[in-house]
Amino acid sequence: MKIGRFFRDIYRNKAMLLFVMPATIWFICFSYLPMAGVIIAFKQYRYHTDGFLASIIHSAWVGWDNFKFLFSTQDAYIITRNTVLYNAVFIILGLIMSVAMAIILSEIVNKRLAKFFQTGMFLPHFLSWVIVGYFVFSFLSYDKGVVNQFFGYMGWDLRQWYNDPTYWPLILVLVNVWKTVGYSSVVYLAAIMGIDKSLYEAAMIDGANKWQQIRRITIPMLVPLMTILTLLAIGKIFYADFGLFYQVPRDSGTLYSVTNVIDTYVYRGLKLTGEIGMSTAAGLYQSVVGFVLVITSNYVVRKFNKDNALF
Amino acid sequence: MAGLKRKSRNFSQLNPVANAGAVLAAGLFAFLCVFPFLFVVIISLTDEMTLSRNGYRIWPEQWSLEAYKYVFRSGDQLLQSYGVTILVTLIGTVLSLVLIALFSYAISRRSFKYRNFFAFFAFFTMLFNGGLVPTYIVVTQLLGLKDSIWALILPLTVNAFYIMIMRTFFSISVPESIIEAGKIDGASELGIFTRLVLPLSLPGLATIGLFSTLGYWNDWFNALLYIDSANLVPLQAMLMRIENSMQFILQNSNNPSVNVGLLSSLPQDTSRMAMVVLATGPIVLAYPFFQRYFVQGLTIGAVKE
Numbered sequence: 001m002k003i004g005r006f007f008r009d010i011y012r013n014k015a016m017l018l019f020v021m022p023a024t025i026w027f028i029c030f031s032y033l034p035m036a037g038v039i040i041a042f043k044q045y046r047y048h049t050d051g052f053l054a055s056i057i058h059s060a061w062v063g064w065d066n067f068k069f070l071f072s073t074q075d076a077y078i079i080t081r082n083t084v085l086y087n088a089v090f091i092i093l094g095l096i097m098s099v100a101m102a103i104i105l106s107e108i109v110n111k112r113l114a115k116f117f118q119t120g121m122f123l124p125h126f127l128s129w130v131i132v133g134y135f136v137f138s139f140l141s142y143d144k145g146v147v148n149q150f151f152g153y154m155g156w157d158l159r160q161w162y163n164d165p166t167y168w169p170l171i172l173v174l175v176n177v178w179k180t181v182g183y184s185s186v187v188y189l190a191a192i193m194g195i196d197k198s199l200y201e202a203a204m205i206d207g208a209n210k211w212q213q214i215r216r217i218t219i220p221m222l223v224p225l226m227t228i229l230t231l232l233a234i235g236k237i238f239y240a241d242f243g244l245f246y247q248v249p250r251d252s253g254t255l256y257s258v259t260n261v262i263d264t265y266v267y268r269g270l271k272l273t274g275e276i277g278m279s280t281a282a283g284l285y286q287s288v289v290g291f292v293l294v295i296t297s298n299y300v301v302r303k304f305n306k307d308n309a310l311f
Numbered sequence: 312m313a314g315l316k317r318k319s320r321n322f323s324q325l326n327p328v329a330n331a332g333a334v335l336a337a338g339l340f341a342f343l344c345v346f347p348f349l350f351v352v353i354i355s356l357t358d359e360m361t362l363s364r365n366g367y368r369i370w371p372e373q374w375s376l377e378a379y380k381y382v383f384r385s386g387d388q389l390l391q392s393y394g395v396t397i398l399v400t401l402i403g404t405v406l407s408l409v410l411i412a413l414f415s416y417a418i419s420r421r422s423f424k425y426r427n428f429f430a431f432f433a434f435f436t437m438l439f440n441g442g443l444v445p446t447y448i449v450v451t452q453l454l455g456l457k458d459s460i461w462a463l464i465l466p467l468t469v470n471a472f473y474i475m476i477m478r479t480f481f482s483i484s485v486p487e488s489i490i491e492a493g494k495i496d497g498a499s500e501l502g503i504f505t506r507l508v509l510p511l512s513l514p515g516l517a518t519i520g521l522f523s524t525l526g527y528w529n530d531w532f533n534a535l536l537y538i539d540s541a542n543l544v545p546l547q548a549m550l551m552r553i554e555n556s557m558q559f560i561l562q563n564s565n566n567p568s569v570n571v572g573l574l575s576s577l578p579q580d581t582s583r584m585a586m587v588v589l590a591t592g593p594i595v596l597a598y599p600f601f602q603r604y605f606v607q608g609l610t611i612g613a614v615k616e
Contacts, residue, residue, distance in 0.1 A: 016500070020418070024429065029449070034449050052448065113334065117341040120344050123348065123598070130554075133554070135347035135350070187610060250554065287439055311434065
């Protein structure tokens with residue numbers, strides 16, 4: 001009778017089941033099949049003309065060899081370090097900048113002017129990394145760039161920016177802040193708008209000045225949101241923004257020591273060097289650590305505020 | 312007048328000096344955000360000769376429209392890429408709206424027995440993924456999408472994050488009583504969805520539609536992975552290719568096998584910047600009008616339900 005009930009349930013929900021079907025097929029093709037495909041990380045992948053399944057079946061099982069090889073090189077350390085450190089800096093600096101910008105925007109007396117500025121800050125979010133790459137090039141080009149023109153004007157030595165790793169950590173951080181702060185300050189601005197105005201009225205009656213109001217009301221009221229967004233960002237600390245690290249340094253080989261992150265490493269392994277197995281291994285390493293981090297950070301978010309947890 | 316103003320000055324506002332400071336700080340950052348785009352516009356309007364002599368200048372000695380004339384004269388590739396981008400964006404956005412709306416509506420319905428299963432089915436993809444290489448192999452070998460326009464469309468169609476946002480939209484804006492009323496009137500589920508639910512959820516659909524439009528318009532990654540033939544290259548990827556071939560030639564310029572003719576046949580600095588302007592122009596002009604939908608999506612996404 002259990003089977004009968006099952007079919008009755010299916011029949012009763014048939015409309016909604018049809019509704020979810022197209023996207024479900026999509027998820028199977030573009031998310032779940034690739035998940036099954038991580039088995040390649042344990043194989044020496046050989047392309048087989050009979051297609052996908054044949055390729056996987058006919059590739060030799062090599063166990064953990066791809067991982068051993070990956071972690072025996074310097075690469076694993078460099079890409080992990082770069083990914084995590086850059087993201088850590090982006091999280092901290094992004095948090096400070098976007099909260100500060102949200103508070104500043106909310107305090108500007110002329111609201112239309114504030115809105116106007118906000119629109120301006122929003123622009124970088126709408127541009128692709130390719131375009132941003134061109135922007136950066138107009139500043140850092142050796143013979144035509146603004147920065148070298150200024151250096152020449154000051155009588156300093158011109159620099160080969162795209163061949164000198166020294167300043168790239170700074171450049172990448174600046175570019176990332178430039179692109180993301182306008183957008184992320186929006187969330188905080190919305191939260192500030194939602195703070196109960198009577199808190200400020202009460203504080204003013206007690207003689208608190210604006211600075212004290214910001215420090216004692218606005219910021220404490222933002223702390224829960226700051227905590228949650230930061231924790232969620234930490235959950236994603238193992239994933240780098242491919243465009244930033246690939247387009248902005250123009251894929252320059254001399255800069256790899258400071259621009260190579262897990263995502264660019266996997267891409268190059270796939271498309272340039274053809275190290276399919278090791279590339280998959282690096283990707284799986286990223287996914288697994290990323291998974292653990294998301295689960296952990298979500299667990300911590302739940303401790304703070306159940307409503308804000310992802311699940 | 313001044314006295315009156317001072318008397319009525321509200322302590323909830325910044326004093327004039329602090330306000331000027333805030334305006335200055337926000338204004339400066341806003342300017343820095345917009346400046347590179349303006350700069351690229353200026354470069355594209357610079358005379359090529361002046362540019363090769365002086366470099367990129369904020370105020371060129373000699374202005375010129377030549378770059379745009381050149382791009383439009385020899386712009387087959389640009390037009391082709393524009394066509395690809397527009398086609399991909401249109402089909403992709405419609406497709407992704409249909410798939411996402413159907414799925415998230417179903418999982419927002421309390422009467423749907425398997426809603427939790429399918430919600431988790433979508434959500435799990437946010438936590439774990441197979442990574443780039445298996446995805447690439449599935450798309451190229453199993454689905455056979457290599458060098459097909461669908462390789463630019465399908466990988467971006469559905470996104471669990473948009474589904475979560477859209478589900479929130481549905482559960483906020485569509486009361487269960489309306490659906491019940493529709494049922495009593497004898498409407499089918501599809502009829503209820505298209506005639507009752509969708510009109511109520513237009514702001515949500517606009518948000519997801521715009522997210523998706525922006526994603527398609529700005530995508531170059533899928534082209535980088537899957538597209539070889541020149542007539543399928545979208546705008547952003549075309550700009551990337553010009554940059555790369557330029558670099559390749561410059562790096563090999565002492566190599567006698569690379570002829571100089573190739574270099575001069577490539578778009579010059581000003582024309583490349585003109586292409587950048589033409590590729591971003593529609594977005595830069597349009598986004599201020601759609602901004603609020605992005606804000607809405609972002610705040611809903613960040614503070615769910």
